[in-house]
Amino acid sequence: MLRSCTAGLRSLWALRGRREGAARLSADLQPARRLFSTEKAVHKDWALPNPSWSKDLKLLFDQFMKKCEDGSWERLPSCKHTCTYKSEDFKTYFLDPQLVEGEGLSQAQLFTRGFEDGLGFEYVIFNNNDEKRTVCLFQGGPYLQGIPGFLHGGAIATMIDVAFGSCAAISGGAVMTANLNINFKRPVPLCSVLVIHSQLDKLEGRKLFVSCNVRSVDEKTLYSEATGLFIKLDPKKSST
Numbered sequence: 001m002l003r004s005c006t007a008g009l010r011s012l013w014a015l016r017g018r019r020e021g022a023a024r025l026s027a028d029l030q031p032a033r034r035l036f037s038t039e040k041a042v043h044k045d046w047a048l049p050n051p052s053w054s055k056d057l058k059l060l061f062d063q064f065m066k067k068c069e070d071g072s073w074e075r076l077p078s079c080k081h082t083c084t085y086k087s088e089d090f091k092t093y094f095l096d097p098q099l100v101e102g103e104g105l106s107q108a109q110l111f112t113r114g115f116e117d118g119l120g121f122e123y124v125i126f127n128n129n130d131e132k133r134t135v136c137l138f139q140g141g142p143y144l145q146g147i148p149g150f151l152h153g154g155a156i157a158t159m160i161d162v163a164f165g166s167c168a169a170i171s172g173g174a175v176m177t178a179n180l181n182i183n184f185k186r187p188v189p190l191c192s193v194l195v196i197h198s199q200l201d202k203l204e205g206r207k208l209f210v211s212c213n214v215r216s217v218d219e220k221t222l223y224s225e226a227t228g229l230f231i232k233l234d235p236k237k238s239s240t
């Protein structure tokens with residue numbers, strides 16, 4: 001297990017070296033530029049396999065894609081930029097609309113999608129609408145280390161929040177995390193693949209109660225359990 005993780009890390013470092021070299025080269029050739037709001041952002045879907053995905057992650061991805069064929073499950077696409085958050089509720093609740101639409105946030109991107117392939121959060125979420133549950137397949141890369149060789153608890157919490165956020169947003173629309181409660185039961189080896197099973201337990205007015213368990217690929221190891229409370233944003237209120 002440790003050997004395969006080390007080999008994985010080594011190939012990721014090699015990949016990173018090549019990418020950084022290429023990035024430096026292109027930076028040398030091109031004048032520095034920012035993405036302006038008038039430019040069309042490329043809405044790439046990041047919840048698809050890339051070369052950094054391990055065999056386990058690809059295998060699970062294929063299994064869930066098969067489950068999507070009869071329509072009981074669906075894969076949730078994921079983009080980096082604000083296209084995920086175009087909900088009117090968000091616009092009115094949050095910031096000055098000029099900031100959201102304008103140059104101020106042109107460089108903003110989803111925290112979990114801000115790493116180069118394989119170095120941070122690699123994940124895809126599948127939704128089962130009838131059962132009000134989601135499954136998140138997650139591979140935590142080497143930049144997410146906490147205790148040497150293991151995934152940082154904050155990275156696990158982040159992914160639980162993302163998995164919960166999706167599960168809650170499907171039923172509730174524009175929601176925000178009000179409470180997260182996590183029990184970390186076993187340390188997670190870096191570069192391993194986790195399966196986060198989330199479900200919506202209760203919807204009570206604007207409150208959405210969710211819970212999850214975080215398991216190994218073979219489901220035998222229970223790494224964490226968590227509950228969360230999400231609140232549907234009230235468009236009549238503002239965030240400030």
Ligand SMILES: CCCCC/C=C\C/C=C\C/C=C\C/C=C\CCCC(=O)SCCNC(=O)CCNC(=O)[C@H](O)C(C)(C)COP(=O)(O)OP(=O)(O)OC[C@H]1O[C@@H](n2cnc3c(N)ncnc32)[C@H](O)[C@@H]1OP(=O)(O)O
Binds near residue numbers: 085169231
């Ligand atoms: C975020 C999801 C995006 C969804 C967008 C849509 C589609 C996108 C699709 C997928 C999304 C995919 C992934 C999502 C990715 C990442 C998730 C990141 C999520 C975050 O990173 S998010 C940042 C951290 N999060 C905050 O920064 C919240 C700060 N906070 C507040 O902004 C307010 O606090 C707020 C808005 C939560 C509520 O404020 P409010 O004024 O609207 O509501 P109010 O206070 O009246 O509470 C109403 C009822 O909830 C009860 N209640 C409230 N809080 C409670 C608590 N903690 N414990 C127990 N009960 C609580 C009250 O007691 C009352 O209960 P009752 O009605 O029974 O009296």
